[in-house]
Amino acid sequence: MWYGQGYDFFPFGMIFGMLFFLVITGILIYLIFGLNRDRGPHAAPPQAPEAKSILDRRFAQGDITREQYEEAIGVLGYHPPRK
Numbered sequence: 001m002w003y004g005q006g007y008d009f010f011p012f013g014m015i016f017g018m019l020f021f022l023v024i025t026g027i028l029i030y031l032i033f034g035l036n037r038d039r040g041p042h043a044a045p046p047q048a049p050e051a052k053s054i055l056d057r058r059f060a061q062g063d064i065t066r067e068q069y070e071e072a073i074g075v076l077g078y079h080p081p082r083k
Helices: 007-034 050-061 066-076
Strands: none
16 A cells, blocks of 8 residues: 555665666676676787798798797797797
8 A cells, every 4th residue: 555655665666776776787897897808918919820821931931030030930929949
């Protein structure tokens, strides 16, 4: 039964309002941090598959030295060959 302005349901309205606020806040946190998870500074940029083959060809032709080759391999994210 309603009395006056209907304040008998006030605690339930406040609880549902808080739950709604928490759900919206959770969705925003997920959108900000969850979707940007793979974009951190430690994530390696995608490399073209032909980059290493071009570098191998230039080294084989004598265009670059061994030190330049090893440095470029490190920059591309490949492991340099063992000595």
